[in-house]
Amino acid sequence: MRARSDRFGSALAPLVVVAVLLALWQAAALAIRSSYLPPMTEILPVLGRLLWSGDLYPDLASTLARLFVGLGIGLVLGIPLGLVSGRSPAFANFITPILAAFYPVPKAALMPIVMLWFGAGDFSKILIIVLTVSLPLVYHAQQGARAVDDKMIWSAQAVGCGSLRRLFRVVLPSALPEILIGTRVAIVIGVIVTITSEMIVRQTGLGNYLFTALDMGQFTLTYAVILVVAALGFLLDWAFEIVRRRLTVWAPDRLDADVAATS
């Protein structure tokens, strides 16, 4: 039962869901008839022209560039930090309270403060992304490293494997399924924080384009950009899920992987 619904769910169901949601929207818009809620039959042509004209692409590119640079730095910093803290209780005792205290801070809200220090350029925005995506990466790498079978570490030690080599050759592969779950969370919240900081400091990016359209009263365009960003969030997660499942076919699938993805 579960396997069948999964196969159905992975291929066709999301498309059906999207079609149903868009149809519901169309029905609601036709019922309400307000310029604040244009029907899909008006939004989709505007969306088509927007994608055809290329007007959005500079902002899309700057959003994606910041997101991927931020994610890349976050991965390089967060995973080793998490792995070490998963194997060293002393380091974990040091770093865990700091991460726990930082966890409920609205990271995008740091934007005005970070801008005072480093200016309004890309550096400040990428710093915010790195700070945000590092949290789930460190946390999940730590959980993964903690769960590594001690006997594997001892055997590696016995054959003369040094501590740094052990970290990358033994701990990293066994923690990989957990790290990839952390990466999925990082991608989802990375998109959110990138867009949100662009909404708070409006210069470039999709978040900026969205609110510029809203401020200029171009409501249909606003909805078209909303669809673009929503699709971007879904597609990035969907693409990474395919990679994640390929890389961890050997690991038992976790039922609560989706719960983690929303944190």
Add this chain to the structure above:
Amino acid sequence: MKKAGHTMLEGFKRSYSIVLLLALWEVAVRFGIAPSILLPAPSAVALALVRDLGDMHYLSDLALTLYRLFTGLVIAIGGGILIGIGAAQSRLGPLLLEPLIRVLSPLPKIVFFPAFLLLLGFGSAPRIVLVVIDAIFPALLAAYFGARAIDEKLIWSARAAGMSRFACVFRVVLPAALPGILTGVRIAIVIGCVVVFLSEMVAPGDGLGDALIRAARGFQTVQMFVPLVTISLLGLALDYAVVRVQSTLVNW
């Protein structure tokens, strides 16, 4: 008394790095290594926070944010648990819910905020709706997967003992799924705090997020930290409260 002293020492051991970090920060500002105009000392922020908590203007911002947060959280958590457990009870539920979750849960919900502003105006309503659609997923997913993971023999024996289907949900399914649901609630609470604050920054007007924007426009760095610290401490406190509830439940 001795026990209290012992737990205090344990508490310090567990969070010494935060104390160390705050002390270093304080020293760096006091000795002029970090300019206090750009980075106010923790003591200055704490003082300003205490002063603002006696200020009617700040308290009204805080009250508005709390109203939006709690209204949104109650709807999100209540609705999420109801839908999650409800969907797990029927054969059709999973078929409807799972694709919906797959499409909707990874979306950056904040992108719909401009639509809520257009449809609901610039007051509290769009912010409450944003909290609801952002915080509902962790509660819903925890309730749904928690209810599905229950050992079916428990339900069979309850049903065999003559319990009605409806009573079974409340007496068997809900208690068994509760620890997991509370984990979802913890995530929902923190997401709610973050999102309500950001909504007040993205479209300012009033509330704690707006207080940060106002302070930023006036380059009052200390006042920028105060609302940020307030919402973060609120998130930590609410999270801690749920952890306490969770630990008493697990002991039982």
